[in-house]
Amino acid sequence: MDESEQVPQLGDALPLVPSDPRWLPIALSDLDAVHADHLHCERKAAQSALSLIRSYPERADLVAAMARLAHDETRHVVQVSQLMSRRGQVAAYDFGDDYAAALRELIRKPEPARLLDRLLVFATIEGRSAERLGLLAEALEDPKSRDLYASLATAEVRHRDIFLSLARDTSPDTWRGRAAELAAREAEILAGRAISARIH
Ligand SMILES: [Fe+2]
Ligand SMILES: [Fe+2]
Known part of the structure; x- marks a missing residue:
C-alpha cells in the first residue's frame, strides 16, 4: 500500500470488543499453530479483496482499492512464510x-445490502486481526x-479503514448502523x- 495515500480514520464506527484476555497466553503457548493459521488468514484476505473486484468491476474506486489491498496481503503472505x-x-x-464463516452468514443477499455487508464483514475481520496482531507484537x-x-x-x-470508507461511500445513510x-x-x-x- 502506498503509505502517502490518505485513508479516513473510521474505526470508531466499528466498536469491536476487546479480545478475551485468555487468548494471548494460549496463542503464545503455540506460536507454530498461530503462524500456520496466520499464513492462510493473509492468503484469504488477498482472495477476498480480489473477489470484490470480480463482483463489482464497475466500481472503479473499489477495484483500485482492492487491487492494492490484495497486493498488501500477498506481501504479508511472503512475510509470514519467511518468518516460518x-x-x-x-x-x-x-x-x-x-469465525469468518459465521461472519459471512450475516451477509444479506439482495444488493446493495450485500455489498455493504461484505465490506463491513471484511472490515470486521481486519479490525479483529489488527487487534490480535498488535497483542502479539507487544508480547513476543x-x-x-x-x-x-x-x-x-x-x-x-x-485495511479496516479502507473497507469502512468504501462502506460509507456505498451506503452513506445506513453504514454506521449496520x-x-x-x-x-x-x-x-x-x-x-x-x-x-x-488468529481468530
Ligand atoms: Fe494482512
Ligand atoms: Fe488486511
Missing part, C-alpha cells in the same frame, strides 16, 4: 475458519517477530467459540 522459514516451520493445510520476545507483527497490525488497521450491528454480532460469535492458538 526462519523458525524452521513448514506451512500446513488450511482446515477452514469458522523475538525482536524480528515483534517488528513484523507491529507492522502487520498497522497495515490491518489501515457496522455497529455487525460489531455486536461479532462479539457474540467470539463468545460462542473455544479460544485457540489461532
Whole structure:
C-alpha cells in the first residue's frame, strides 16, 4: 500500500470488543499453530479483496482499492512464510475458519445490502486481526517477530479503514448502523467459540 495515500480514520464506527484476555497466553503457548493459521488468514484476505473486484468491476474506486489491498496481503503472505522459514516451520493445510464463516452468514443477499455487508464483514475481520496482531507484537520476545507483527497490525488497521470508507461511500445513510450491528454480532460469535492458538 502506498503509505502517502490518505485513508479516513473510521474505526470508531466499528466498536469491536476487546479480545478475551485468555487468548494471548494460549496463542503464545503455540506460536507454530498461530503462524500456520496466520499464513492462510493473509492468503484469504488477498482472495477476498480480489473477489470484490470480480463482483463489482464497475466500481472503479473499489477495484483500485482492492487491487492494492490484495497486493498488501500477498506481501504479508511472503512475510509470514519467511518468518516460518526462519523458525524452521513448514506451512500446513488450511482446515477452514469458522469465525469468518459465521461472519459471512450475516451477509444479506439482495444488493446493495450485500455489498455493504461484505465490506463491513471484511472490515470486521481486519479490525479483529489488527487487534490480535498488535497483542502479539507487544508480547513476543523475538525482536524480528515483534517488528513484523507491529507492522502487520498497522497495515490491518489501515485495511479496516479502507473497507469502512468504501462502506460509507456505498451506503452513506445506513453504514454506521449496520457496522455497529455487525460489531455486536461479532462479539457474540467470539463468545460462542473455544479460544485457540489461532488468529481468530
Ligand atoms: Fe494482512
Ligand atoms: Fe488486511
